[in-house]
Amino acid sequence: MDTPTNNAFNAPRKSLGQNFLQDPNIIRKIVNALGIKPGDTVLEIGPGRGALTELLLESGCNLHLVEFDRDLAKYWQQQAEEFPQLTVHSADILDFDFDELQLEPDQRIKIVGNLPYNISSPILILLLDYVNIIERLVIMLQKEVIDRLSASEGSKQFGRLTVMVQQTFTVSALFGVPNTAFFPPPKVASAVAELIPHDQYPVNDRVVFGALVKMAFAQRRKTLRNNFKLSDHWPLLESTDFDFTRRAETVSVEEFVEWSNRISAS
Numbered sequence: 001m002d003t004p005t006n007n008a009f010n011a012p013r014k015s016l017g018q019n020f021l022q023d024p025n026i027i028r029k030i031v032n033a034l035g036i037k038p039g040d041t042v043l044e045i046g047p048g049r050g051a052l053t054e055l056l057l058e059s060g061c062n063l064h065l066v067e068f069d070r071d072l073a074k075y076w077q078q079q080a081e082e083f084p085q086l087t088v089h090s091a092d093i094l095d096f097d098f099d100e101l102q103l104e105p106d107q108r109i110k111i112v113g114n115l116p117y118n119i120s121s122p123i124l125i126l127l128l129d130y131v132n133i134i135e136r137l138v139i140m141l142q143k144e145v146i147d148r149l150s151a152s153e154g155s156k157q158f159g160r161l162t163v164m165v166q167q168t169f170t171v172s173a174l175f176g177v178p179n180t181a182f183f184p185p186p187k188v189a190s191a192v193a194e195l196i197p198h199d200q201y202p203v204n205d206r207v208v209f210g211a212l213v214k215m216a217f218a219q220r221r222k223t224l225r226n227n228f229k230l231s232d233h234w235p236l237l238e239s240t241d242f243d244f245t246r247r248a249e250t251v252s253v254e255e256f257v258e259w260s261n262r263i264s265a266s
Contacts (some may be wrong), residue, residue, distance in 0.1 A: 020049040023136045023181035030058070030192055031055045033138045033174055034110050045093050045113030045123070045139075047076060057083055062100055073086065079222035094122055098130055102144050108135035117142045119187065121161055124149075128206075131168050136173075137195035146173050146191045160215045160217040164206075164210065166253045166255050167203060169195035200259040216248040223247060233242060233263050 005256045021027060031052060036042060038060035047053045047065045053076075054226050066089045067073040073090035080086040089100060101109065115123055127134065141149075150171045151157035160199050165171060179185040203209045219226050225244040228234050234259060237259060238244070 012042065019184060019186045020048045021177075021181060022183050023177075026177055026181050026192075027055060029175065030108050030112065030138055030140065031059065031195055033192070034112055035070065035135065036061050041100065041101070041107065041109045043109050043111045045115060048072060048114070052075075052114070056112070057086065061085070063087070063201070064089060064109075066091055066093050066096050080170070082149060094119065094126060098133065101133075102233065103133060108133055110135050111137045112139065114140040114241040117145075117186070120145055124165055128164060128168050131197045132196055139195070140177060140190055140192050143189040143191040144233065146171075146193045149173075149195075150191060153252045154250055156249070159220070160213050163213045163217075163253050163256050165195070167201050167209070167257060168197060170198050171195055201253055203257055204261045208264045209257065209260035212263065213256055216251065216256070220248065224251070236263060236266055 034042065036056070036059040040061045041058075041064070042056055042059075042061045043064045044052060044056060045065065045066055048069075049072075053065065062085050063083075064087045065073075067076060068091065070090060073088060076086070076088045077090070080088050088131070089096060091097075103109065109206055111127070127137065130253050145161075148157045148159060148162050149165050150173050151159075151162050174194055174196045177190040177192060179187075179189070182190075210235070214229055215231055216224060223245050224247065227248070228237055228244065231237075240259075240262070242255075243261075
């Protein structure tokens with residue numbers, strides 16, 4: 001696959017959070033972690049220069065690329081003329097219409113990407129809405145974010161994003177990535193994580209669940225009582241036998257789900 005010499009490839013755009021992965025060993029480890037089988041459907045978020053893309057195409061999967069940078073998207077659309085299993089979507093992943101994947105009923109996809117660190121949390125929250133079509137996620141993020149995703153209750157890293165993601169996915173931190181693996185090198189440490197959907201903590205109403213978790217972590221230093229007492233749901237919560245003098249980071253995912261389901265059932 002020929003690499004063009006236009007500005008999209010020679011000058012990463014800081015405004016888009018572009019840090020292009022270039023370490024072949026890291027690239028291989030990420031693709032291997034997906035466990036791709038011929039015929040699998042894979043969605044790559046932000047292919048950039050194609051560090052992962054070339055190996056993904058070699059795997060025999062049906063590959064969809066979602067690229068926000070118009071110059072890069074145009075390049076990949078040209079490449080798609082040579083690769084019938086490649087479909088390119090010129091779009092912001094936060095606005096992407098997943099119906100464009102044209103999946104069969106009950107079909108699931110694997111998602112991979114070096115996510116833009118400045119919008120990684122919104123992307124993760126978005127993907128929670130599509131868990132029914134996801135088989136596995138293998139994503140590169142700022143190490144600090146992965147520490148939060150995989151944190152246990154009671155730790156400083158445990159927060160709103162932790163609860164939202166762990167309610168839906170089992171999170172495994174796979175390996176760290178040195179700054180030298182990128183061009184240009186980012187100023188923050190990076191790592192790769194695997195997220196696999198589970199149904200251990202079913203939620204009756206995701207809107208109620210999300211609002212409850214957001215409220216609990218609104219002010220981390222305050223107790224749950226202080227964070228919840230202005231809520232319309234406080235009388236119902238207060239009637240339970242739970243200790244609301246605790247802080248949100250000490251509450252398990254299971255407990256948050258239990259509260260949410262009580263509220264939505266009332």
